[in-house]
Amino acid sequence: MAAVMTIPIYSVRTGRVENLIPVIKSEDVWRGFLTPQQFDVVRNRGTELAFTGVYHDCKKRGIYQCVCCGTDLFLSDAKFDSGTGWPSFSAPVSDHNVRVVTDRSHGMVRNEVLCARCGAHLGHVFDDGHPPANKRYCMNSTSLNLVLNLP
Ligand SMILES: [Zn+2]
Numbered sequence: 001m002a003a004v005m006t007i008p009i010y011s012v013r014t015g016r017v018e019n020l021i022p023v024i025k026s027e028d029v030w031r032g033f034l035t036p037q038q039f040d041v042v043r044n045r046g047t048e049l050a051f052t053g054v055y056h057d058c059k060k061r062g063i064y065q066c067v068c069c070g071t072d073l074f075l076s077d078a079k080f081d082s083g084t085g086w087p088s089f090s091a092p093v094s095d096h097n098v099r100v101v102t103d104r105s106h107g108m109v110r111n112e113v114l115c116a117r118c119g120a121h122l123g124h125v126f127d128d129g130h131p132p133a134n135k136r137y138c139m140n141s142t143s144l145n146l147v148l149n150l151p
Pocket of ligand 1: 027068117118120
């Protein structure tokens with residue numbers, strides 16, 4: 001029997017790192033599951049227009065999860081107003097839960113942020129955030145789903 005590959009994902013609810021099976025679906029399945037705008041952003045690495053997303057100005061408390069697979073990504077406590085028109089966070093809930101890759105599209109070199117479990121495009125991370133880490137995770141609202149009940 002082939003070993004099933006798992007990846008470590010942190011759960012806010014349990015406070016533990018759990019070994020989970022990656023979520024891999026075909027493009028057709030994602031198309032059936034997501035709205036056209038969600039599909040364009042999360043599967044085709046699109047970017048929503050600034051100030052148009054539902055979360056850029058959101059101050060509610062909760063957990064921002066991946067819209068595709070429900071992985072916990074950011075806590076509202078890490079959210080700050082960057083003035084960019086996109087929801088911005090100082091850090092993910094865990095470095096396990098996001099994957100950062102080099103993105104050379106559009107004539108720029110940027111650090112693209114993906115959901116570690118399903119590969120959804122979330123946004124980019126920049127080094128102009130607040131000290132001490134100076135990180136600004138610049139996310140698309142479209143890629144996120146805010147769950148309001150904190151543990
Ligand atoms: Zn995901």
